[in-house]
Amino acid sequence: MTTGTLEKPSASPTASVPSQPPATAERASAAKGKIILVGFDLGTNKSCLLAGPVGSTDITVSKVVPSVIGYVKDGIVDGIIAGNRSVLFGDDALHSALHVRLVAPLAQGIVAEPAAARDFMQHIGSLADPTGQAEIRAVVGVPANAGETAREDIRRAAQGIFDRILLIPEPFLAALGFRDDARIAQPNYIDPVVNSLFIDIGGGTSDLCLVQGCFPTRNDQISIAFAGDAIDELMQAELDRTYPNNGLSRQKVREIKEAHGYVGPSRKPLDVKVIMGGKAHTLELGDVIGRACNTLIDKIYPALTTLIERAGSDSVVTLMQNIVVTGGGSLLKGIDTLLQKKLTDDGYETPKVRLAGQDYKRYVAIGALKAARAARENQWQVLL
Amino acid sequence: MAELFAREAERVADARAVAEILLPLLHESLPSEVARAGLIRPSRPVLSDAVTLRRPAAAAPGIADFIDQMIEQETATPAAAGP
Numbered sequence: 001m002t003t004g005t006l007e008k009p010s011a012s013p014t015a016s017v018p019s020q021p022p023a024t025a026e027r028a029s030a031a032k033g034k035i036i037l038v039g040f041d042l043g044t045n046k047s048c049l050l051a052g053p054v055g056s057t058d059i060t061v062s063k064v065v066p067s068v069i070g071y072v073k074d075g076i077v078d079g080i081i082a083g084n085r086s087v088l089f090g091d092d093a094l095h096s097a098l099h100v101r102l103v104a105p106l107a108q109g110i111v112a113e114p115a116a117a118r119d120f121m122q123h124i125g126s127l128a129d130p131t132g133q134a135e136i137r138a139v140v141g142v143p144a145n146a147g148e149t150a151r152e153d154i155r156r157a158a159q160g161i162f163d164r165i166l167l168i169p170e171p172f173l174a175a176l177g178f179r180d181d182a183r184i185a186q187p188n189y190i191d192p193v194v195n196s197l198f199i200d201i202g203g204g205t206s207d208l209c210l211v212q213g214c215f216p217t218r219n220d221q222i223s224i225a226f227a228g229d230a231i232d233e234l235m236q237a238e239l240d241r242t243y244p245n246n247g248l249s250r251q252k253v254r255e256i257k258e259a260h261g262y263v264g265p266s267r268k269p270l271d272v273k274v275i276m277g278g279k280a281h282t283l284e285l286g287d288v289i290g291r292a293c294n295t296l297i298d299k300i301y302p303a304l305t306t307l308i309e310r311a312g313s314d315s316v317v318t319l320m321q322n323i324v325v326t327g328g329g330s331l332l333k334g335i336d337t338l339l340q341k342k343l344t345d346d347g348y349e350t351p352k353v354r355l356a357g358q359d360y361k362r363y364v365a366i367g368a369l370k371a372a373r374a375a376r377e378n379q380w381q382v383l384l
Numbered sequence: 385m386a387e388l389f390a391r392e393a394e395r396v397a398d399a400r401a402v403a404e405i406l407l408p409l410l411h412e413s414l415p416s417e418v419a420r421a422g423l424i425r426p427s428r429p430v431l432s433d434a435v436t437l438r439r440p441a442a443a444a445p446g447i448a449d450f451i452d453q454m455i456e457q458e459t460a461t462p463a464a465a466g467p
Contacts, residue, residue, distance in 0.1 A: 166451065168451075168454065172450075176447065213445070214445070214450070214453055215450045215451075215453035215454045215457065217457060218457075218461070370447060371447055371450075371451065374446065374447035374448045374451070375447075375448060375451055376448050376451075379448065379451045379452070379455065
């Protein structure tokens with residue numbers, strides 16, 4: 001599959017571009033109706049879609065969709081599945097888990113099931129443009145330092161669904177999304193795009209990125225194939241060892257993690273009620289949860305200090321004040337204080353680690369939509 | 385002559401020091417019209433080190449410029465073939 005870029009951009013960066021789309025976008029829109037801009041966080045477990053018409057700040061579509069497809073099993077009686085559909089997506093698929101074959105199109109942040117990925121993209125396209133008549137231009141988040149194969153797989157999945165595409169690393173998009181554009185001019189506002197370190201802990205990968213006023217190089221980014229899913233796997237393995245035949249599904253284990261996950265010292269006892277074999281049981285899971293979640297810290301802390309040491313000496317003091325944890329991993333209780341304490345104990349100067357907050361699911365997509373609105377005509381890749 | 389210049393330079397420096405002390409006081413006591421005429425320039429606030437550190441030396445470029453930088457990087461060093 002080939003893509004085309006309309007023309008090579010100019011070598012030197014220019015001043016910021018006005019938000020109004022250039023005239024060529026309007027001529028293109030006349031050929032295929034309107035143009036819809038999409039900011040898309042294609043996550044291993046959850047994807048976030050934001051969409052809006054070009055030339056407007058309106059967001060007409062805002063959805064978080066579990067990244068899962070349910071192919072209805074043979075022999076399911078009519079009327080069991082709403083609309084007698086043969087394929088379900090996201091929450092619909094999960095709610096009909098008994099009657100479908102669940103397929104996750106992504107693993108560790110990259111396409112693992114190409115056919116399913118294409119079906120999923122089709123669904124996303126229909127959410128962004130129910131009419132099917134608009135030209136869709138999508139900025140899609142990819143893991144930091146994603147290889148060319150991973151990028152090409154996403155382009156293939158989006159071919160014929162998105163008309164134009166830009167693939168941008170997720171932690172950088174998170175910084176763009178986290179940035180409060182209304183406060184940039186305020187003298188005391190710390191612009192996260194100017195000097196910060198973002199830690200985006202998702203389902204498949206944990207991505208760290210230095211963002212220091214320019215697009216991060218490969219050296220400014222580290223991607224670790226250990227994140228939410230890996231924690232679930234560790235928890236399930238230890239549950240199976242401690243409570244054999246527990247029958248708990250991976251989805252149930254994930255729910256336990258999302259409700260009770262923590263890092264740092266043991267929070268034993270941590271009693272969790274589960275249904276096993278139809279009966280309620282209370283399991284003490286303090287150490288099971290703590291050990292699994294703390295493994296994440298063992299993986300990301302060295303990457304964090306590596307990036308800090310790569311930052312310039314003139315910028316590192318301010319950088320230490322702007323470490324942000326986002327993604328689903330930001331929900332792990334104590335992750336901000338633990339990382340900050342570890343840095344302090346290791347002698348780093350006044351580190352400050354903060355959480356992205358309740359909008360953590362949307363920051364990558366918000367940053368992607370901002371990028372879609374700002375992208376110049378010649379920057380888009382045309383999916384042929 | 386050199387001695388004369390040195391003496392005068394010292395006198396100017398002393399006068400400047402006195403003026404810097406007196407100017408804020410004069411600004412407060414003179415009528416506002418005088419201040420607005422630009423005859424008196426108020427002293428600049430001194431920024432604390434903390435504020436200086438927080439204020440970036442230069443604002444970030446625009447998002448389109450970031451994308452330009454990304455494309456230049458991709459063109460110069462294509463992503464590794466693997467995932």
